[in-house]
Amino acid sequence: MPIAEVPNLIPALPEIFMVTVAMALLMLGVFQREGDGAATVQTARWISYLGAITLMLALLLLLTVAGGRLVGFSGLFVSDSFAVFFKTLVLIGAAMAIVLSPAYLEHQGIARFEYVVLILFATTGMMVMISANDLISLYLGLEIQSLSLYVIAAFQRDDIRSAEAGLKYFVLGALASGMLLYGSSLVYGFAGTTNFDALAAVFHAGEGNAPALGVIVGIVFILAGMAFKVSAAPFHMWTPDVYEGAPTPFTAFFSVAPKIAALALLVRIMIGPFGELVDQWRQIVMFLSIASMVLGAFAAINQRNIKRMMAYSSIGHVGYALIGLAVGTEAGVQGIMVYMAIYLFMNLGAFACILGMRRGERMLENIGDLAGLSRTHPMLALAMAIFMFSMAGIPPLAGFFGKFYIFLAAIEAELYALAVIGVLASVVAAFYYLRIVKIMYFDQPAEPLNRPIGREIAAVLLASSLIIVFFFAYPAPILAAAAAASATLF
């Protein structure tokens, strides 16, 4: 074993910064003078502002450090443009979720500063996952992320649904981690290394020969564990309950950031070290993809609770993104990246609308409560309609382009069945998206919702709907970044 050099910290600077600031904010919060309820709320509020600023600074740092492929910490950590792309999405998602949070938390009487600190830690975990270049750093990043998410899911601890969400997510997440670890140990046992580059070299050297059976079993277990984390069917059971029970701004965060990170990780590990074995895992990914698309389309139809509906919708979206992975080409990966970038803004926007649904002292979650929204809140209804049309994939909104690039990649790779099922599933899914638009615009208004909906919500709505509407006019930045980033994997 050679003497280790001083580790190269530069690639991991954003992560180090995030952890340090998260700990500093934790200390700040803990050492606040104990006061009455109002003081706690105040502390929570300004710490959450600091948290949002931290995320933006980390983003700045990330973009400054970016450039080329930087490997740090004896090959455990890698920062390339693929990682930078996904980390940017995760940071934006986390920052928007933090901006949405304080008003809701204060209203529910659960405003505590730990919420933001945990979100910062979760975001750091996601960044470590995205940058993982070793099975062990993959697992540790995943645990940093999951552990924080378990706690935030149960944050509203006096509410039985939130406690149930936390517990359910914890038990199933632990099971998924176990499967992932078991798969990793098999891969290590048969390939003799955990480093992604070394694994790729091992499988590349054995080109032509079928890999050992143990490796394939290991890959299947890793895939199953990751499918839990991205909530792809048939590993989706926890999703609706957790989405429904967790505090709504957290659901907004939860439906985008961890999914983006886990999908990035899935792409990196499948295309990178296991890229040579694409014939072995393609069928599994295809099955996951089809099952998720079909389940997402059909199961959402019957939902009355809008958070549950969004859960099934997110399962469907993961299915579409997985098409890109099943294709396994550069175009496919680029499709995933564009899809996830657009999904981030669509979903955050839709959840911002849901956060605006409040009547009197109660938060509303039923789809029926949206009736006649166009007459009482024309702007909110318009924004919601934009997001729903975009999710259904109606041109010229951004959601259409996301699906377009994915299906294009599938057709180029001659996976026609996958593309056809994808299109059919999105037609079915369009039913429940458009039903919401119909309820908002054509049903008799119920009691009006509260006005105003709040500045933070309005800002997030405005930003995300502008991006969704005008993506077609100037898609170049996202497309170019995705193209450059996907090229680094091949």
Next chain:
Amino acid sequence: MIVQALAFYMFAFIAVAAGVMVISARNPVHSVLFLILAFFNSAGLFVLMGAEFLAMILIIVYVGAVAVLFMFVVMMLDINFAELRQGFLHYLPIGGMIGLVLLAEILVIVGGWIMAPEAAKTAMAPAPDALTNTRALGELIYTHYIFLFQAAGVVLLIAMIGAIVLTHRRRKGLRKQKIADQVRRRPEDTVEVRNVETGKGI
């Protein structure tokens, strides 16, 4: 060599027997005690393999912390274990079936197992270059794997924050010890000398 083999069979037998007793003992406290016995014997197995650091960690962490924690949980929570175990026979067929499937899978994998020739040698030499285990691990953990070490630390920190967030409640009317107030107290504030006349109260 024969002593080593005998020691191995002793530790292995007791570990397995204790493991069986953990799940079959009627009294949950006995279960935990058997668990501790199983840990000690596994530690003995580690020592036989030359992994003395792991053996010590197993005893310190598992026996010292985890098992004692189990003991507290078992004794403080009033769990009716007899009731929990009632479903055992009921679920035996399906549980046994899943067990058989897993066994078959393991057999398939072991059947496809090809050991690399050099793997056997590395497995026999846990510590390179006649270093002690602790030193060999230390040289790796704090240099090549510093990133993982720190990340594991963050995981533990989050676990601690989570436990506090989910269970700590701030109640009103608590009487906390305020050391500053205690130190600041002077005798004059609290002690009063009175002249009490004989035969009368104050």
